[in-house]
Amino acid sequence: MEKTLSKRNYPLVTEDDSYGIVSNFPDQETSGFIVPIKRQGAIYLYHLERNNWLYLAPNGNTLYNSLSSFEIVGFPEEQQFKKKAIRKRSHFDNSFLQSAIEKATYIYKPPYDKDNWDEAGSKGYTKETLDKSIHFLHQYAKWVFEHLKQNILPPKIFPGRDGGIDFLWKNGNVNLLMRVDKDVSKISYSAQDKSFCISEGNDIPLFSTENTINYNIFSKIIPPIE
Amino acid sequence: MSTIEIIPDEDKLFCRVHKNLINTEGDILPRAFDPTPYPPEIPDGLSVNWSKYSSAQETQVQVKANNKNPQDYAVVSFTAGAVRGIGSVGVTHDPKEDNLAHSLITGIPPRKSSDTRIIRELQKQAQQSWEINI
Numbered sequence: 001m002e003k004t005l006s007k008r009n010y011p012l013v014t015e016d017d018s019y020g021i022v023s024n025f026p027d028q029e030t031s032g033f034i035v036p037i038k039r040q041g042a043i044y045l046y047h048l049e050r051n052n053w054l055y056l057a058p059n060g061n062t063l064y065n066s067l068s069s070f071e072i073v074g075f076p077e078e079q080q081f082k083k084k085a086i087r088k089r090s091h092f093d094n095s096f097l098q099s100a101i102e103k104a105t106y107i108y109k110p111p112y113d114k115d116n117w118d119e120a121g122s123k124g125y126t127k128e129t130l131d132k133s134i135h136f137l138h139q140y141a142k143w144v145f146e147h148l149k150q151n152i153l154p155p156k157i158f159p160g161r162d163g164g165i166d167f168l169w170k171n172g173n174v175n176l177l178m179r180v181d182k183d184v185s186k187i188s189y190s191a192q193d194k195s196f197c198i199s200e201g202n203d204i205p206l207f208s209t210e211n212t213i214n215y216n217i218f219s220k221i222i223p224p225i226e
Numbered sequence: 227m228s229t230i231e232i233i234p235d236e237d238k239l240f241c242r243v244h245k246n247l248i249n250t251e252g253d254i255l256p257r258a259f260d261p262t263p264y265p266p267e268i269p270d271g272l273s274v275n276w277s278k279y280s281s282a283q284e285t286q287v288q289v290k291a292n293n294k295n296p297q298d299y300a301v302v303s304f305t306a307g308a309v310r311g312i313g314s315v316g317v318t319h320d321p322k323e324d325n326l327a328h329s330l331i332t333g334i335p336p337r338k339s340s341d342t343r344i345i346r347e348l349q350k351q352a353q354q355s356w357e358i359n360i
Contacts, residue, residue, distance in 0.1 A: 111246055118244045119294060122257065158255040166256050168349070177256055177346035190343035200343050 092145040094138055097154050101134055104157035112159050123163040123182070132184035133157075133165035136206065136213075143218045150225045169224035176224050180206070191222040198222075228321035231278075235307025238277035239317065239329060240285040241352065242299045245360055252359075254302065259348040261334055271330030272348075274304065276319060280327035282357035288325065300360045302352040304331070312347045 108127040111117040115124045141152045153172045160166035163182035169175065176191040185207060190200040199222050208214050233239075247258040261272045275285045282301040289296055306317045309331055316332040334344045 106249075118246050118257075119298070120244065156249075156251075156253055158249065158253070158257065160255075160257055161260050168253075168256060168346075170350070175346060175350060177342055177349070179256075179342060188342040190346045192343075192346075198343070202342055 092142055093151065094141050096151060097137065097141060100154040100157055101137075104130060104134075107157070107159050107165070117159075122159075125159050125163055125165075126182075129163060129182050129184065130157075130165060133167075133180050136180060136184055136187075137167065139213055140218060143215055144223050144225065147219075148223060148225060150223075153224045153226065155224065172224055172226045174222050174224050176222065178221070187217060189221055191224075193222050228323075228326055230321065231319045233276055233278075233306045233317050233319055233329060235305070235310065237306050239274040239304045239306055239309065239331070240277065240280060240282050240327075240357060241272065241274045241302050241304065242285055242289065243302055243352070245298045245300065248300060248360075254349055254352050256345045256349045259334070259345050259352070261331075270334070271318070271320070271332040272334060274329050274331060275325070275327040276329045277303075278327070280325075284327075286358055291324070297360065299358075300356065301358040303355045303357050304348070304351055305355075308351055309348070312344055315344055 106112065107125045107130050113124045113126070116122065117124060137155070137157075144150065144152050153169055155167040155169045155176075155178070158166040158168060160179050161181075165180050165184075167176075167178040167180075169178075174191050174193045177189065179188045180186070181203075185205065186203050187206050188202045188204070190198070192198045199220055201217070201220065204214075204217055206214060206217070243254055243258050247255045249255065259272060261270050275288075282303065286296045286299050286301050289299055309315055309317050314333050316330075318330045318332055320328050320330045322328045331348070334341055334348075
């Protein structure tokens with residue numbers, strides 16, 4: 001099977017791709033699920049648990065990296081690869097976010113509902129902003145599930161900048177700060193995984209002119225999954 | 227006028243955090259590290275105190291001068307070198323008449339292309355270095 005995926009800053013693996021697991025690999029840390037790909041003559045493996053790429057250099061050295069485009073070359077027949085189904089959930093379930101959302105309701109209550117709640121001039125927060133932010137979070141969680149078949153981890157939800165909301169993940173594989181503005185019309189994000197892959201963007205419009213979410217943003221964010 | 231000195235990488239920088247910028251689980255809000263906008267003639271920056279001329283306790287008590295309650299403020303610390311290591315961030319001694327320790331973490335104005343990364347990194351570093359918890 002050969003398949004070309006669209007160009008992305010941070011490539012994602014879809015359900016349609018071939019998955020495998022490396023066994024007897026020299027680097028013991030790579031005992032996770034992977035998908036083999038070929039790009040410019042080299043072999044890359046996508047490590048689903050680490051959310052990054054493993055580059056197999058001709059001299060046997062390895063290097064984790066992120067790529068902008070790649071080709072899947074199918075499941076290798078070599079002995080070191082052993083076919084195995086990817087661990088995945090059967091359905092989307094966002095109830096795991098509920099606890100984090102319930103904890104966040106303080107954001108539109110005193111003292112955070114009034115300006116200058118930090119004695120430094122910060123703006124107050126509204127229930128409307130939090131509700132719209134939570135809706136956005138659900139949309140993001142759904143998108144990640146549709147593309148990775150994994151639920152995102154629950155974020156910490158904080159009062160953000162200028163009346164906006166911050167989502168912070170410091171669990172799983174990634175340290176991700178996602179900030180939405182007061183109108184939940186723009187997003188800024190910065191993510192770094194344990195292999196020091198970074199993705200970031202600032203003040204990116206969340207909606208297209210047709211008032212639909214610009215899902216292209218989501219594909220560029222290192223996902224907060226286990 | 228006080229002399230502006232170079233802050234060594236190994237020195238600490240103390241930073242006050244208002245109690246409302248810490249949630250009930252002890253997490254410091256990233257918002258704590260968004261600098262307050264200054265007038266245009268003053269460079270943007272996050273105010274901190276250099277450990278050469280101040281302590282964590284002195285940093286906390288300083289808010290009395292602004293008629294604020296010191297008990298409403300926790301203090302965290304950064305290491306100057308770690309802050310510089312974030313990249314595109316500066317640490318500058320900015321002494322005031324009434325505060326020789328005053329310094330600025332510069333390079334984090336709002337809506338700069340990399341400011342979200344800087345805020346995330348500062349939050350991560352601060353969360354690991356409580357000096358005075360409240």
